Amino acid sequence: MSMASVQIRLILTLIGISLVFIPVSRAFSTNSIATQSLPNLEILRHDTALFNKKSGTARFTGIEQDDAASGIDLVLRAIVSDVGSIVFGIIGLFLASGYRLANQDSLSVEMLGQETRSDLLAVFASGAVLLNGVSKLDVTSALAESVVLDGIKLTEPQIFKEKEKVGNEVLWAIESFLKATPSKTAVLLEFVDNSWETLVCDGIVPREDKLRRGTALERNPILDRFRKGSSGETYLPTLQALPGRVEFTYLPSNTQEALLLPISSSEAVNVLVLGSNTAKSFTPRDVAWCQAICTRIGAEN
Numbered sequence: 001m002s003m004a005s006v007q008i009r010l011i012l013t014l015i016g017i018s019l020v021f022i023p024v025s026r027a028f029s030t031n032s033i034a035t036q037s038l039p040n041l042e043i044l045r046h047d048t049a050l051f052n053k054k055s056g057t058a059r060f061t062g063i064e065q066d067d068a069a070s071g072i073d074l075v076l077r078a079i080v081s082d083v084g085s086i087v088f089g090i091i092g093l094f095l096a097s098g099y100r101l102a103n104q105d106s107l108s109v110e111m112l113g114q115e116t117r118s119d120l121l122a123v124f125a126s127g128a129v130l131l132n133g134v135s136k137l138d139v140t141s142a143l144a145e146s147v148v149l150d151g152i153k154l155t156e157p158q159i160f161k162e163k164e165k166v167g168n169e170v171l172w173a174i175e176s177f178l179k180a181t182p183s184k185t186a187v188l189l190e191f192v193d194n195s196w197e198t199l200v201c202d203g204i205v206p207r208e209d210k211l212r213r214g215t216a217l218e219r220n221p222i223l224d225r226f227r228k229g230s231s232g233e234t235y236l237p238t239l240q241a242l243p244g245r246v247e248f249t250y251l252p253s254n255t256q257e258a259l260l261l262p263i264s265s266s267e268a269v270n271v272l273v274l275g276s277n278t279a280k281s282f283t284p285r286d287v288a289w290c291q292a293i294c295t296r297i298g299a300e301n
Contacts, residue, residue, distance in 0.1 A: 089130025
């Protein structure tokens, strides 16, 4: 059997691995996520740190071993895991590159085109396997440094209007946001008489009472978006880097991020502003959850 034939068989094998094991590995990943949500079920996972720096972390998710039916099943799981995909992908790239470099001088003109196509297929197949392993790494982005907010912490919500106008649902939502999200400050604003006034605030608020009562600025471009019918949230992950931070006089002066959520009804335009002491700390799930609750409250009012 010629070396070209051996290489073609190797290429076909790598292509088979990339086309078959990638969807299979996705299925294992989905099953792993679903299984972890079940109570009283322990999964043996060997987490190995790949790197851990202030810029973020990446970990090998490892191999699930508790429900392996046989040794073959365990071997297959090792192959389709992130570690296995990365190892086999790198091996495939080295084999393809090494074979081409070792036989480059001995290739004839007639065989050069065929060998080049074979080498490209081998590189693409190995790269697909390697990419599958990298995509399965448990990567955590870096979090910014937390700061101590310049203000005082309220022991209970401070209500500036009638409590009946605020509603128990809004008070419950504010308490839930402060406990279940990275937010440290919550302020509910209402547009009244061409200005934004505070209905209720909670968490860490400015020390001066007049700053908590709303914004004293005549123009508030960020808040005014909601007057024009904007129904989506506005997320400012790095508030201190934005010129518009001067609008948020009702938040502590060193608030690092802000999430603005409309709670508008047919009678009034209300906006709930959440502030945090850590930039970029709200996850997409946090934002979606807060938006869903505010939409529900606005629909009931």
